[in-house]
Amino acid sequence: MSEDTRKKLNRREFFSYLSVAWVTFTAAAAGLLGMAFRFSYPNVNFEPEMDFIAGRVGDYEEGVDERWKNGYGVWMVKEEGKLFALSNICTHLGCVPTWMPAELKFKCPCHGSGYYTNGINFEGPAPRPLERYKITLTPEGTIKVDKTKIYRYEKGQWDHPDSFLSV
């Protein structure tokens, strides 16, 4: 009878193989978890751009303009020699207020917060005024609104030169 030439695994070798197996398994499981996490963040989303060209200064009358509200969530407000881009996200819990032309105020339907045309809150639970977005003139003379840059009244940022256009 021929001798069994296969090498027998001793105890020490068995455990070193076992630890390699466990490290591999743990790494694979962690990798899969990481993939699942990254998978939940799509590379492309089909939301409106964060900046847009909002026509020319001459396009706007005195008061509140709603033409960019549905597309970009912005009210263009022209008053007291300034044109600024007002966010339409309520500072209370994030609903969208309604412009009430008869009462000259923004009124949030969720919990009743009210804002003046300049964005300052005066009624309801809103803790601070609406935010304003960066607004600049392009070399072509058109208005560019950039929603990635926010100016807050309570931080004294509404005096910043990029938070309004003088008209």
Added chain:
Amino acid sequence: MAEKGLADKVRETQVWKSIFRHGPPNNARNRAAVVAGNVFLHLHPIKLKKSGVQLGYTWCMGGLTFFIFLALTVTGVLLMFYYRPTAEYAFNDIIALKEHVPLGIMREIHRWGAHAMVITVWLHMFRVFMTGSYKPPREFNWGVGVILLVLTLLLSFTGYLLPWDQLAIWAIAVGSNMAKATPFAGHGGPGAMLAQIGDFVMVSDKNDVRFQLLAGRFVGEPALLRFYILHCVFIPLVVGVLIAIHFWRVRKDGGISAPL
């Protein structure tokens, strides 16, 4: 010898014997085999203490919660045959569930059942607390129960978006804004401002936990699909596993409600 009844004749067929290995439950041994040999019943103990089934003590709230969960699973699966989670169809399909489908009450059962389950879960927790049933060796099961409570509320939350009406969208807009305030992981939360290098913002509304939840910066169609999957598949799977653990531990930790 007495005449054999129909039941005895059925019990002697091969079909019956292939399904049930035990004899008729007319003695203690067979009655134990009924429970131990059944995949659905075997989480149950073979014997119960009389005090364990006293309604005045347990209120049967855990059992009622499980019953409602099963009812919600059945009605929910039926609703899925008609509901399409897209911005174009979702709201119309909800209307159709009432008006175009026989037994249009199915969605109402699902909705009222969901409310009822939240109530019974709280009452169950209240009962367990008042009877001191969270104490060792049951403290692990209390922890499992707290996770199940949170998952029940998350099932309610995710289901709330699916009708895709104004109430749903703004409720989820308000609710998901809470994720904004998550420490370090939400762009409005504490710590998020620290993670800023010059003009480069590391935690923004494009990569924080709220974006992960909604698959976007606001409640839109991707959020509807994501909530639908969470509501119908992901959370129920986790809940199912945790329910199994919960019931198993009830038995292993001394049975329901009896003093140890």
